[in-house]
Each structure stands twice: as structure tokens, then as C-alpha cells.
Amino acid sequence: MPGTGTQKYEQQRQTAIRAAASVFAQKGFHGACTKDIAEQMGIKQGSLYYYFKSKEEALSEVCLYGIQDYVEHMASIADSEQSFEAKLIATVTSHLSSYRERNEALKVYNDERLYLPKIRRRRLKKLGSDYRQRLESIFEKGKESGAVRQSVDCHFAAQAVIGMCNAWGDLIVRDSDLDLFMVIQKCTDLLINGFIKKDLTR
Amino acid sequence: MPGTGTQKYEQQRQTAIRAAASVFAQKGFHGACTKDIAEQMGIKQGSLYYYFKSKEEALSEVCLYGIQDYVEHMASIADSEQSFEAKLIATVTSHLSSYRERNEALKVYNDERLYLPKIRRRRLKKLGSDYRQRLESIFEKGKESGAVRQSVDCHFAAQAVIGMCNAWGDLIVRDSDLDLFMVIQKCTDLLINGFIKKDLTR
Amino acid sequence: MPGTGTQKYEQQRQTAIRAAASVFAQKGFHGACTKDIAEQMGIKQGSLYYYFKSKEEALSEVCLYGIQDYVEHMASIADSEQSFEAKLIATVTSHLSSYRERNEALKVYNDERLYLPKIRRRRLKKLGSDYRQRLESIFEKGKESGAVRQSVDCHFAAQAVIGMCNAWGDLIVRDSDLDLFMVIQKCTDLLINGFIKKDLTR
Amino acid sequence: MPGTGTQKYEQQRQTAIRAAASVFAQKGFHGACTKDIAEQMGIKQGSLYYYFKSKEEALSEVCLYGIQDYVEHMASIADSEQSFEAKLIATVTSHLSSYRERNEALKVYNDERLYLPKIRRRRLKKLGSDYRQRLESIFEKGKESGAVRQSVDCHFAAQAVIGMCNAWGDLIVRDSDLDLFMVIQKCTDLLINGFIKKDLTR
DNA sequence: AATGAATGAGAGTTCATTCAT
């Protein structure tokens, strides 16, 4: 409400969001304090409230920032005309890459969003379930096209992909030496082939 | 200071650990307060310190309680003489069942253990990597026996199994209506077969 | 909620209410700080919250304490079988004496109660209008008995008595040297006779 | 610093004073914030300091504005050549009308002036006691002329008139539907005649 | 074995005020 959308204001607000993301990711929402966030961006504690009405709003903004364009990305993947396998690879790539780029914000979305009051969570919830549904529909089309086994439960499958990506995302954020592309490749391999060798001679 | 090992004392301490687990799981370590824990077990805030020297110690105990015998369980699985598939199923079953039994404690271990100071985390870390190593060795033996594809990275595989189990564990704890056995079955199916239909005619 | 109604607890709570009354009376609700209140009763700031859930609750309690038994007193005056004049004197005496006894609490009720949120004000409002209505009924009976002039508007009269008593109450609280009985006597004289000399010879 | 007497400046300063009066009246000095005042006059918080050196100065100006010409008005009443009754009516009329016109400023003077430091209060105090003394002298002349009963204490009487007017003033400000002229008439009737019926036949 | 009472440190938040622009 304060800055009339000045350039400087919006710019600083972005800085604030990223600073908050970083601090929340490291210490958790309740473990973090606004002073840390302020210091991270080089202003004093009180000044933070020029950009956020409350610590909670900060969390809310961070979460939104964390998933927003990765949800959008999913939309374009789901709508594209590729094979199931290509879409799955694209999804995993997009999901895990987000962890490297948006870095801490996505982690915060995963780990801390539940601390937001229901009202604040609504928009996030919508985005989250959009994402899952789009992923589900990819699996459904995969079954139709014969690429995916008929016994696969699409809802379960979507959840599983998301779950695994998030688990690896955590590791990626925590250990910046991890080779992102290797993780992507191995994850998709697992999802596509499983671990077991198929006996193709019989 | 404590009633050194009275039966009642040890009994109450267990209650305290479970109460702490429940509260930490719901509100996170920093979001929870000792009063909540005390109330959960029907005593007053101050009395809690008869069972824990500090809130931190409570977290430590909860984490330990959360993984302890699920790690032990893994040991017996790894040492057993079963096929790779059987071991994998046993692992997933054990891991996910733990979430139902020990319930919140395991979730707390996963989500909150990082808030412990390093010294307190040592024992936990050891247990955790024991677990992962045993799981890795299962995969290695699987490769030797020809059950697992040669291209599989055992370290990655173990991490992936753990990650997926934890992701589902979270959902299991949050939604007590989820059918545990269905989840177990679908997870193992995914891990074994992947999602893709193999063309066995060629 | 904390003390189970222990004697010590209730006693300290009374001390707290009186301390709050004193501080609010002097600095106003918003101008006062909880530290002042705590210091006044010889405890530390944080400890105050053992007795009040919030500063607002403190104000609420002070207001209640301020009028409670002066409203009750009014009930017994209104129900008594005295002449109008006697009742009026009793009312003024009770009202102004309250300022000396309950001292600051009544002043706080008058000056600060409007800062309470509506929900908290309900009970107070009820008590306040009970008081006014009882006073009105005294005037009505006075008119019936012929003691009070027919042209007097009872609602207005009650309001006026209350207003004047409060105005003097303020002065009484501020200046402890003021002779209470003189004020009472002069107020009732004014209310009964007005300032004008009646020409009784015509 | 100020635009020393530009027309626009003086005009805006008046607006500022009235805005401050309005906000202080509603929320009290300590409960109000400079942002509220600024918003009320359609400027931004920081800009307020172009018109006031401090919040305290704002209060000071509001108080002055609140009583200034109502005190002057009293001077002309006291000096006029009317009967006691006429002067009393004029006083009450002037006092209560001020509440309608200057509205919140007078209320602020009454309720908040004590929060000013002594130095700032000096001028106000002088004006206030001028007012009371003039009113006292009206009563004294009333006694000399035989209009007022000899038993009346002039100091007390002045205080009582002021107190009652302020009490009603509060109600007038709070409830804008109140009929001002009715209140004036009933107040003067009370002050002149009291509530009691005089038995003129004996 | 448990509690009531207190504490002190620290948190989030508000706000009067300043100042370059």
C-alpha cells in the first residue's frame, strides 16, 4: 500500500521476498526472526514493515513467489504435444530446476506453508492442486496412448512424482554441489523403468 | 535429578516423549510451546522440566524415538535371505508402517531434526546413514544377483526410496484415512516397474 | 485461568487491578504502559500477564471494578422508602464518595471505557444504563409525589446529575485536598434549589 | 521552516488543526497516530511535519483553537449589562454551541490537555482560569444584585456550570442527533430553579 | 512428583520523526 508501485519500491520488495525466503528456508518460519530478514537485505528491522504488513504476509509472498511460475510452466508442458515420456522428463526437469533457481522459496512453500492461516493458504492451495491435476492428466493421456501401464493409478502417480521431486529438491537446496542434471536423469529413469530388470527374452 | 528409574517415572517420560512428538509434529519445534506439550499429557508447564532438561532435549528424544527401532528393523531386513523384490517390499512396508505407528515422531525426525545443535545430531546422523547404507547394500546385492538393472546408481536409489517414503509418510500422517496398504503396494510397484509399459513382444 | 482461585492469586489480581487503575487514571489507557503497571505492584513486566491476558483485559477489569458496587449501591437507594430529596442526597453522596474510595478506577471507567472493543463493553454498558434508569425512576417517583416540578425531564435530569457528579469526581481525584462533604452538600443544594433566589413574598 | 504566512500555508495549517482535532477527539492523543491525521487531510504522513513540529505541538494547537474564541466570547458576556439570568443563559448557550461548531477541538481541550507538558499548558491554563474567573464574577454580581441566593459559593457555582456543560458537551459531540437548544434550555432551567417545586403559598 | 509464581530475554509490531529529493 505504501509505494505507489514505484520502481524502487517494487525492486526492494523483491529483495525483501528473497531475503525472507532465504531466512525462512534456513531457520523455518517460527525459528526465523524479522531482524534476520532485515539484516539480510541491509535495512533495519522496523523498516521491513514498509514492505510487509506482517511476518505472516512475508511468508505468504515467499510461498507464492516459490511456486508461481513453476505452476505456469507446468501448464505449458501439459498442453504441449509431446510423448508421455517427454512430458515426464520436462516435468521433472522443470520441478528440480526450480529448486536451483528460486532456490529457497520453493522449499519454504513445501515446508512452511502449513503455518499460514487458512485464508492466506487458499490461493496457494489452488495453485498447488492445479499443478497436481495437470500432472494427473498427463498420466491419463499416457494411459490412453498406451505409453503408461493400465494398472497405474494416476492420482497416486502424480503425488509420487511430486513427492520424489520435493525430496530431491530438499537435498539439492541443502547441498549445492549436487549435480542437478544427474539427479534429473536418474529420477526420470526410475519413474519410467523402475529398478527391476525386465526379462525380455521370455 | 529425576526419580532415577522408578517405573512410574519411566512411564511418564514415555508419555512426555509422545506428547512432545505430537505437538512438534503439528506446530513444528519453534512453533510449539512447552505449555502445549504439558497440557497434552495432563500436567502443568513447569512440571515438564522434571522429565526434560530443556525443550531441545525433548526434541532430541522425540527424534531418537522416531527412528530408533525402524532403523533396527532395517538391519534385520538387510541381513535376511530374501529376494531383492521381497526386501524392497519389506523396506517400504516397514518405513510407511512406522509412520502409522510411531506416528508423529518420525515426521518430527524428518522435519525438525535440523534445528538440533550439531552435537545432539551426531547420534541421529549415525542412525540415519546406517539406514541408508543398509538400503544401498540391498541394491548392490540386487545388482549382483541380476535382479536390478546394472545402470541403477545404488546411492541414488536408496535416497530416492527414502525420499518417496517420507513424502508419502507426510501424507499418511496428515490424512489418517489414507489406505496404508494401498500406498505400500503402489509405491513398490512404481519402484519395481516404473510407469512405462514394456513392449515384451520385440 | 492460571491460578485455580488460590487465595494468593486472587489477592495479587486485586493488587494488579488497583495498580492498573492508578496508572490508567494518570496516563490514560494508550499513554500508559504495562511496565508502569507492573512496577507499581512490584513485579516485572512479563509477570503481569500471569494476571491479565492482555492490557485490554486489564482495562476491562478496572472499569468493572470501578462501577460495580456503586451501581449496586444505587439499586438499594432506588428501592428504599425515602423522600425524593433524601434519595437525591444519597445518590450524590454515593457517587462522589466512590471517587474517593475506588479512586482512580471510576475515573478510568468514565474516561477510557470507550477504548474497549464493543464486545468487552457490553457488560459495562448494561451496568451503566441500569444506573441511569434507576436514577430516572427516582425522578419519576419524585414527580408523582409532587416533590419534583412537573416540567422536569427525568431522562435529562438523570443525565445531568451523573454528568455533574463525574465532573466533580474528576476534580476530587485530581485534588485530594478537596473537601468531599462540602462538594456533596453544594451539589445537592444546586440540584435541589438552583442558584436563583425565589421571591416568597409575592 | 514554514512557508511563513503564505495564504495557502495558513489555510492548510487550519485544515491540519481541524484534522488533528477530529482524530484526537475520536482516539485520544496517545491512541491517535500522525498517519491518521495526515490521511484525514489527504496528505502523507511525513508531510504533516511541514505544519507541525511535533505531534505534541499539534495537540497544543488544537487545544488553543478549541477554547480561544469561546473564552473571548465569555469576556463579552461578563462585561455586558444584562440581568444575571440572561448572562447565565448566554454562558450556557455559548459553551454548548461551541461544542457543535468547533466540535471536536473543545472536547480535545477537555480530555487531552493534561498530556501536554507543563510549559505548553501555561497559556491554556491562563485562558481556562480567565474563563472561570469571569464566570465567578458573574455569580458575584448576581449575589450583589440579589438575584442569586446568598448561600451560593461562587467558586463552586462556576465550576459546577463548567462541569455540567462539559458533560453535556461530550454527549453532544458523541450523538449528533441531540437537540442542542433543548439541552441548553433544560440546563439553564436546572441551574436557575433546581429540580424541586417551591411551595409559594406558605 | 508436581505446581504456582515469577522472571528475563526476545519476538513482532507500531510510530513519531527525519531527510534527501
Place this chain on the structure above:
DNA sequence: TATGAATGAACTCTCATTCAT
């Protein structure tokens, strides 16, 4: 004449922790 941005002090409130009883 007015604003955007920032500050720092103060304030309310929470909470882990202690200890006499």
C-alpha cells in the same frame, strides 16, 4: 509544498526456564 524511504525507540506479548513449596 509534498513525498518516499528509512530509522530507532518503545511497547505488547510470549515463552523457556527456575525454584520454593
